[in-house]
Amino acid sequence: MRKQKFNDNWIFRTGGGSSLEALAGGDRAGKMVTLPHDASIGKERNPEESNGSGNGFFREENYNYTKEFELDPKDKGKNIYFEFEGVYQNAFVYINHAFAGKCPYGYGNFYIDATKFVRFDRKNELKVIVKNGVPSGRWYTGGGIYRDVNLMIADRLHLAADSVHLAAVDVEEDQAVIRAAATIAYTGIGVRDVQFFIRLLDADGNVAAESVMPVTVEEYTEREYLQKLYVDQPKQWDEEHPYLYTYQAVIKEGENILDEEEGTFGIRKLQLDRKHGLRVNGKVVNLRGGCIHHDNGVTGTAEFAHTAEFRVRKLKEAGYNAIRSSHYPMSRRLLEACDKFGMYVMDEFSDVWTTTKVDFDYGTHMAEWWEHDITNLVKKDYNHPCVIMYSIGNEIPETGNKFDTQWGKKLADKLRSLDDSRYVTNSLNLMLSIMDRLGEMKEQMAAQAEAKANAKDTEGKDLRENSEINSMMSSMGDMMNMLIGSEIAGKATEEAFAQVDIAGYNYAQCRYEPDAKRYPNRIIVGSETFPKDLDENWELVEKHPYVIGDFSWTAWDYLGEAGIGKILYEEQPGMGFYAPYPYKAAYCGDLNLLGDRRPVSYWREMIWGLQKAPYLSVQLPQYYGITPQMTNWSMTNAVRSWNWNGYEGKPAVVEVYTDAEEAELYINGELKERKVVGEKKKYIAEFDTIYMPGVVETVVYKGGIEVGRDRIVTAKDEVQITAFADAKEIPADGSDICYVEISLDDENGNRNPGADKAVRVSVDGPGVILGYGSADPESEENYFDMTAKAYEGRLRAAVRGNGAVGTITVTLQAEGCEDVKVQIEAV
Numbered sequence: 010m011r012k013q014k015f016n017d018n019w020i021f022r023t024g025g026g027s028s029l030e031a032l033a034g035g036d037r038a039g040k041m042v043t044l045p046h047d048a049s050i051g052k053e054r055n056p057e058e059s060n061g062s063g064n065g066f067f068r069e070e071n072y073n074y075t076k077e078f079e080l081d082p083k084d085k086g087k088n089i090y091f092e093f094e095g096v097y098q099n100a101f102v103y104i105n106h107a108f109a110g111k112c113p114y115g116y117g118n119f120y121i122d123a124t125k126f127v128r129f130d131r132k133n134e135l136k137v138i139v140k141n142g143v144p145s146g147r148w149y150t151g152g153g154i155y156r157d158v159n160l161m162i163a164d165r166l167h168l169a170a171d172s173v174h175l176a177a178v179d180v181e182e183d184q185a186v187i188r189a190a191a192t193i194a195y196t197g198i199g200v201r202d203v204q205f206f207i208r209l210l211d212a213d214g215n216v217a218a219e220s221v222m223p224v225t226v227e228e229y230t231e232r233e234y235l236q237k238l239y240v241d242q243p244k245q246w247d248e249e250h251p252y253l254y255t256y257q258a259v260i261k262e263g264e265n266i267l268d269e270e271e272g273t274f275g276i277r278k279l280q281l282d283r284k285h286g287l288r289v290n291g292k293v294v295n296l297r298g299g300c301i302h303h304d305n306g307v308t309g310t311a312e313f314a315h316t317a318e319f320r321v322r323k324l325k326e327a328g329y330n331a332i333r334s335s336h337y338p339m340s341r342r343l344l345e346a347c348d349k350f351g352m353y354v355m356d357e358f359s360d361v362w363t364t365t366k367v368d369f370d371y372g373t374h375m376a377e378w379w380e381h382d383i384t385n386l387v388k389k390d391y392n393h394p395c396v397i398m399y400s401i402g403n404e405i406p407e408t409g410n411k412f413d414t415q416w417g418k419k420l421a422d423k424l425r426s427l428d429d430s431r432y433v434t435n436s437l438n439l440m441l442s443i444m445d446r447l448g449e450m451k452e453q454m455a456a457q458a459e460a461k462a463n464a465k466d467t468e469g470k471d472l473r474e475n476s477e478i479n480s481m482m483s484s485m486g487d488m489m490n491m492l493i494g495s496e497i498a499g500k501a502t503e504e505a506f507a508q509v510d511i512a513g514y515n516y517a518q519c520r521y522e523p524d525a526k527r528y529p530n531r532i533i534v535g536s537e538t539f540p541k542d543l544d545e546n547w548e549l550v551e552k553h554p555y556v557i558g559d560f561s562w563t564a565w566d567y568l569g570e571a572g573i574g575k576i577l578y579e580e581q582p583g584m585g586f587y588a589p590y591p592y593k594a595a596y597c598g599d600l601n602l603l604g605d606r607r608p609v610s611y612w613r614e615m616i617w618g619l620q621k622a623p624y625l626s627v628q629l630p631q632y633y634g635i636t637p638q639m640t641n642w643s644m645t646n647a648v649r650s651w652n653w654n655g656y657e658g659k660p661a662v663v664e665v666y667t668d669a670e671e672a673e674l675y676i677n678g679e680l681k682e683r684k685v686v687g688e689k690k691k692y693i694a695e696f697d698t699i700y701m702p703g704v705v706e707t708v709v710y711k712g713g714i715e716v717g718r719d720r721i722v723t724a725k726d727e728v729q730i731t732a733f734a735d736a737k738e739i740p741a742d743g744s745d746i747c748y749v750e751i752s753l754d755d756e757n758g759n760r761n762p763g764a765d766k767a768v769r770v771s772v773d774g775p776g777v778i779l780g781y782g783s784a785d786p787e788s789e790e791n792y793f794d795m796t797a798k799a800y801e802g803r804l805r806a807a808v809r810g811n812g813a814v815g816t817i818t819v820t821l822q823a824e825g826c827e828d829v830k831v832q833i834e835a836v
Contacts (some may be wrong), residue, residue, distance in 0.1 A: 010163040010170065010268055015091065016044035017812070019076045022046075025072030026138045038468030039075075043743040043809075045095075048072045048139075048153035050309030050780065051793050054593065057394045060144035062587030063367070065594065072139040072153045077132050078160075085129040087602060088163040091121045091172065094341055095156030095312070099140040099374075105133055113374035114359075116303070116830040117382040118389055119168055123197075124779070142369025146594075147360070148302055151310030151374065156340055165197035166226060166260065167268040171234070173207075173258045173389035176430040180278035180290070185243035187276070191258055194231040201226045206259040207236055207647055210275070211244070216421060217254060245290045246275030246394040247332045252349035256392070275394025277658070281432060281532060289353075289397070293307035295550050295567030296353060296557055296618050298331035299324065299564020299599065300537060303340065306568070306602035308793045308807045309778035313745045315736065317342035321350045323604045324564055328614040333436075333536065333560045334361035337404035338386045347395035355379030355434065355536070355560070356390055360381055362407050362416050383420060387427040390502050398432040399424050400536070404515055408435065408505035417508045434535035435505060436513035439498040439520075440489060442505070446497055494519040499527060500627070506531065511557070516641075518542065521549050521556055535559040540599065540609055541644040544691040547616050550772060558790065561613070562642060566598030573597055575786075578635045586640075593646040594786035597642035601647040601784035608647050612666045615692045623667035623709045627651065628659040630700055650762035650799060651705050653720040661700040668692050669709035669716050677703040719767065724761035728753040730768065730821050730829040739776075739817075741810040741835040746779055749819050749831050751804040762801040769824045770806050771794045776817030777833045779807040810835040 020039040052068035058068055080089070098115025101108070104126035112119035123163045131641050141152055142810035161170065164833075172192035181185040188208045203226055208219035218238040226232075244252040253273040260267045274809065280288040287294050301324075305316040317340065324332060331353040339356050347354050359382075364543020365372035390396045403422040407413030421433045492498060493516070506512040506528070513536030514520060521533055533556045538546055546559045566574075574597025594602055599610040614620035637646060665672045665686070673683045674696040686694045686709070706720040731754045736747035753764035770781050780792040783800035790797050797804055809817060817833045 010161050010167050010270065012159050012161045015076075015078075015158040015160040016515060016744065019044060019046070019074045021046065022073050023070055024073060025071040025140060026136065037372045042074075043812075044154050044158055045155050045311040045313065047155045047309030047311045049149075049151050050311075050360045053653065053791060054140045054591075054789075056590040059144075060367070061146050062592065063144060063569060065175070065569040065571050065592070066590050067149060067568070067593070069141050069143045069145060069150070069152060071141055074137045074154055076135045077393065077733060078135065079132055079625075080127055080129050080379070081796060082129045084162050086165070088167065089123040089127050090161040090163070090222075092118060092161060092170065093121070093124055093137075093154065093156075094118045094158070095138060096139060097141065097152050097310070098145055098153050099142070099149050100389050101138040101140065103138070104134040112381075113378055113752060114371055114382045114663075117155075117385050118338075118341070119381070119385060129305050135697060144367040145369045147259070147366055148567065149304055149310075151304060155310040156312050159366050161318070164202065164267045166193065166195045168192070168258060168260065168270050168439045169194045169231060171385075171391075173256070173272070175256055175274045175462040176391075177276045178430075180243065180245065180276060183242060183274045184299045185240040186242060187218065187238040189236045189256075190233055190236055192233045193226060193260065195226045196230060198228045201262060203260050203262045205234060206257070206261065207238065208257050209238055210255040210257065212252065212254070217241075217243075218707040225335050240276065242249065243276045246277045246348075246351075247289050247292070248294070248351040248353060250412045251346060251349060253274065253394075272392055273348060274392045277394050279431070279556075283530065283532065283555045286532070287557040293554070294330070294557075296331040296534065296559065297329050297353070298333060298353075298558050298560035299329050300333045300335040300560050300562050301565045302335055302563070302567035302569075303337070306784070307567070307782045307805055308746070309780065309792070311779070312340045312342050314342050314345070315745050315747060317346040319748065320565065321346040321352050323515055323600060325350050325352060326736065327600065327606055327610050328617050328619045329564060331355065331560070332564060332628075333559060334401070335356065335563070338389070338616070339644045341389060342472055344390065344395060346394045348393050352395055353397050353399050354393070355398050356386065356396050357403060357436070358386060359422065359685065360403045362402060362405050362613040364406050365414065374471040379420065380423060380663075383423055384427060385502070387424060391428060394563050396431060398434050398511060399428075400434045400513060401509065403436045404438035404441050405435070406441045406444060408437050408443065409501040411504065414505045414508075417505050421508045423715060432510040434511040434534060434536065436515055437502055437505060438515040438537075439502055439517055443492070443498050445455065446501065447492075448499065457679045458635070465599065467534045471756055489516070490519045493517045494523070499524065503528075518546050518549060521553065522778060525553065525555060530835070531555065532557060537562045540597070540613070543616050561599065563595065563598050565600045565604070566594050566602045567598060568602075568788070570595045572786070575640065576643050576646045577638040578632050589789070591789040595642075596786035597640075602805060603784045605784060605801070605803060608649065608664065608666065609644050612692060615666055615668045617669075621668065621717065623665055623669065623672065623707050623717045625649065625705060625707055625721050626664045626666070627653075627661040627721070629658060629666065630656040633660045633662065638708055641736070648762060650801070651702070651723045652761055654726070654763060656700050657702065661698060663696045663698055663705060664710070665694040665696065665707045665708075666692055667694070667709045667717065671710045673708045673710075674698060675704075675706040675708070676701055718777060722759050724759035724764075725755035725757070726761070728755055728761050728764045728766070728826065730823055730826050731758075732819075732821055732829050732831050734819075734831050734833045736802045736833070738834045738836050739808065739810050742812060743810045746807050746809045747833060749806040749808055750801075751821060753799050753802045760802045764802050765798045765800070766823045766826070767796050767798050768804055768821055771795065771820045771822075772808065772817060773820070774817040774832065775811050775813035775815045776808050776819075777811050778819075779809045783807045808833055819833065
């Protein structure tokens with residue numbers, strides 16, 4: 010099947026594109042765009058947006074796209090298909106003004122059979138209408154055709170789309186047995202005799218294994234065929250050695266090739282049990298996991314190979330070996346990047362089943378579309394070794410209802426029927442699972458309080474003052490743990506957990522050890538956890554093999570759910586779940602919107618045992634002495650900076666992250682204090698000191714012997730723009746992008762995190778700025794603005810080709826700084 014990108018020369022308009030809308034005028038002019046295209050990121054944010062903080066105050070609207078195209082008359086008589094890798098959401102597809110199909114799910118890929126609609130003697134028109142009800146998501150969803158569209162042309166006898174499936178059914182050091190399945194579709198008449206070839210090539214292009222089978226194909230059939238491949242001395246894929254083979258599947262009729270497909274595949278062996286936990290290729294693996302959303306910061310949800318590889322590479326550098334796609338199927342580009350760099354994946358089906366969480370989310374369609382969407386999820390994932398488990402849902406309230414939880418069985422059974430080579434989990438928030446039982450639990454807690462009211466301690470002292478529920482719990486966190494850890498919660502979710510291979514616990518580490526006794530066959534993963542709890546959670550992962558890993562919320566900051574990781578102070582009382590405008594990002598990621606690591610990321614890496622060098626950061630001195638109000642998704646307000654103009658001679662708190670036993674703090678070479686590490690929090694030492702510009706340094710010790718140092722230098726106030734492109738070349742056709750990384754540095758190359766100069770970007774040559782901005786979670790700037798203020802001394806521009814070959818010159822300008830030019834070749 011010939012497959013080609015179908016991304017250029019689309020006309021984009023706002024509105025639903027209906028006939029009545031067109032009569033009323035509508036958006037007639039339209040704008041030429043190249044896919045992938047996130048329509049929402051290009052709209053002005055609105056403080057009055059109805060989805061508000063949930064969507065980061067970005068616009069949610071209906072959109073429509075049209076594209077004219079011609080087909081080669083030589084292809085007349087062949088099958089014509091379109092694949093849409095992602096359209097948000099509720100997409101209606103029309104070909105030559107006829108309805109050709111639809112897909113409500115905004116995160117799944119889907120196919121349209123265009124064969125009967127297209128013509129070969131004149132132009133065709135493809136139209137996609139996006140019906141985006143508001144609100145449609147709990148986070149920034151983006152909008153429009155934000156992933157690739159592919160045109161596929163096939164002989165009447167062909168390999169069905171996404172049907173070549175390889176699985177390693179037996180893996181030993183000297184041999185691997187690969188099951189190769191493929192579906193041959195025939196939409197013509199008459200019986201045909203063909204041969205089906207399947208082969209594996211190693212990384213050097215040598216044939217590692219091959220097989221051929223004769224097939225008699227009857228008219229109007231679609232049948233699956235199985236073969237076995239035997240690979241000698243197989244090179245196995247894992248996080249440390251992400252070795253990929255290339256597979257080739259070919260259908261031949263005599264000497265004529267009717268269809269062929271090529272892709273990558275990794276050989277690896279998965280095992281799961283209570284004694285060892287998760288094993289990959291016989292080696293125990295603890296999942297150092299993080300959850301991620303699908304937006305890429307300044308470019309919104311538009312997905313490219315470069316954005317995907319950038320994210321996976323950065324997460325690997327930060328110590329992660331696993332990511333959870335939250336809370337929807339992962340893109341093809343991201344799966345390819347995870348294969349390439351060795352990242353394990355929990356790919357998730359949906360955030361909702363039959364109960365909506367906002368008015369127009371997928372819950373309005375799931376009951377009718379789940380088989381279609383989960384089938385496409387599995388077909389897309391099948392040959393990717395990175396995918397080790399599927400999650401059937403996230404925080405689904407139905408999991409506590411004995412009738413509605415049967416949806417879990419349907420989903421798990423369907424997954425296993427499609428793919429028996431991976432594990433199935435369900436990411437439960439037990440609080441949501443028992444929401445309908447909170448009244449019953451309140452009565453139970455009141456009874457416990459009454460019993461305590463009449464109790465006396467061992468010395469006969471009345472305990473009445475501790476009997477009220479509110480005084481029994483020191484915080485909302487205590488109450489949550491009590492409810493989550495209750496027998497009622499355990500009983501309510503027994504059936505839901507019994508339906509899957511791995512029990513996904515969201516914020517329920519209090520159950521890890523008790524449930525091991527209650528449910529001795531249960532395997533657990535921390536599918537969503539608070540960042541600040543990793544020190545305690547990881548001890549449980551290392552202690553108990555049945556706890557196979559931890560997935561923090563969240564590994565990478567994201568748009569929407571604005572301000573759930575915010576930090577407030579006494580002069581700003583009030584702690585709502587979300588933050589008001591102009592907040593746009595959650596601000597709870599280990600890595601910020603640009604992928605720059607925040608201090609918690611280095612602490613996490615030390616907990617994992619991967620980071621040995623100490624790391625310095627400094628709490629914001631303007632809030633010294635004020636107790637911060639933090640959410641469960643925040644840990645510290647510290648940043649890596651020793652630039653605090655106006656706070657000279659004033660107190661400041663320095664945080665040292667280290668796995669050493671003791672740490673010393675030096676200011677400008679003078680020893681200020683030596684402290685034991687971990688007095689308040691594991692691997693952290695806090696120093697109360699006085700800010701003086703210059704150098705702050707730490708020296709750390711184990712057994713009295715120095716084992717590491719770190720220092721931060723005060724950057725000079727006079728800064729210059731430093732910039733570079735992270736790729737020398739980009740495709741001229743706009744199919745991929747590169748980033749221009751920008752920082753404000755002094756003459757010695759020290760970044761000044763306090764420099765917030767406004768920097769203007771412009772472009773000359775065959776390129777465009779696809780997105781521009783900083784990691785600031787509450788900036789009012791749009792990512793289509795060409796001027797933005799640096800945040801912590803950093804900015805980023807995303808550059809894309811516009812269809813022509815040549816040199817793209819990106820110019821950066823700021824007051825008091827020399828202009829800087831960066832060149833990129835569009836090829």
